[in-house]
Amino acid sequence: ILNSDKTVLIPDKNALCPMAAMLPAELVQLYREKYPSSKVVLYINTLAEAKAYCDAVCTSANSAEIMNRMDAKTILFGPDWNLAQYAKDYTDKTLVSIPKFGFCPVHMLFNKEAILSLKKIHPDAEVLAHPECPPEICEVADFVGSTSKIYRQALVSKSRKFIVATEVGLIHRLKKGRNDVVFIPAYEEAVCAHMKLHTLEKVYLSLKHMRYEVTVPPKIMTLARNAVDVMLNTRETLS
Ligand code: SF4
Numbered sequence: 078i079l080n081s082d083k084t085v086l087i088p089d090k091n092a093l094c095p096m097a098a099m100l101p102a103e104l105v106q107l108y109r110e111k112y113p114s115s116k117v118v119l120y121i122n123t124l125a126e127a128k129a130y131c132d133a134v135c136t137s138a139n140s141a142e143i144m145n146r147m148d149a150k151t152i153l154f155g156p157d158w159n160l161a162q163y164a165k166d167y168t169d170k171t172l173v174s175i176p177k178f179g180f181c182p183v184h185m186l187f188n189k190e191a192i193l194s195l196k197k198i199h200p201d202a203e204v205l206a207h208p209e210c211p212p213e214i215c216e217v218a219d220f221v222g223s224t225s226k227i228y229r230q231a232l233v234s235k236s237r238k239f240i241v242a243t244e245v246g247l248i249h250r251l252k253k254g255r256n257d258v259v260f261i262p263a264y265e266e267a268v269c270a271h272m273k274l275h276t277l278e279k280v281y282l283s284l285k286h287m288r289y290e291v292t293v294p295p296k297i298m299t300l301a302r303n304a305v306d307v308m309l310n311t312r313e314t315l316s
Pocket residue numbers: 093094095096097122181182183184244269270271272
């Protein structure tokens with residue numbers, strides 16, 4: 078969408094995001110008809126076809142900022158219900174979740190009691206959570222933020238121990254950034270099976286055989302790019 082002149086390959090065609098699949102473009106259109114004076118803001122983890130029917134794309138780091146920039150009182154937001162709950166605290170817009178309850182299956186695996194038990198064992202640990210986690214998980218976290226914000230927090234925090242409530246793969250990156258502290262997964266099985274389909278071997282084969290090329294129909298590409306540009310332009314204005 079952003080680099081139409083480049084070749085984009087996906088190492089495993091079966092790697093889909095189940096959360097993105099919860100919001101087909103047809104559903105976005107249906108909600109638009111139901112709420113004609115609203116604006117549609119979609120999380121970046123959505124299908125290209127769904128992006129084509131939204132007014133702006135956002136990330137977990139800037140969802141509220143993008144909503145606040147929209148010229149409408151009601152925002153149709155999707156697909157992540159949990160991210161909408163988190164963003165509500167930072168906007169006075171009326172949020173309507175589309176679909177009614179979209180979610181990331183990986184972030185739904187965390188359990189509040191289990192995190193509180195870990196906190197008892199490691200009272201000096203700081204709990205870092207992604208806003209795709211349910212509200213009760215965010216409530217017991219010391220810090221809630223996007224992947225990039227969690228990373229930055231781990232770099233600047235004085236804590237020596239962190240309990241991490243997001244896809245466990247992030248811990249690898251966190252350890253590379255700080256090898257002098259301890260990172261404890263809030264749940265060791267919080268693994269995205271879809272992301273893990275992209276193995277090193279498949280990346281190698283993908284490059285070797287130039288497979289499998291990702292293509293986006295030109296009309297979808299143009300519309301989706303416009304929605305992403307709204308976010309990028311907002312970011313420039315904010316910074
Ligand atoms: S962790 Fe997996 S299921 Fe969850 S948002 Fe990311 S790609 Fe989608």
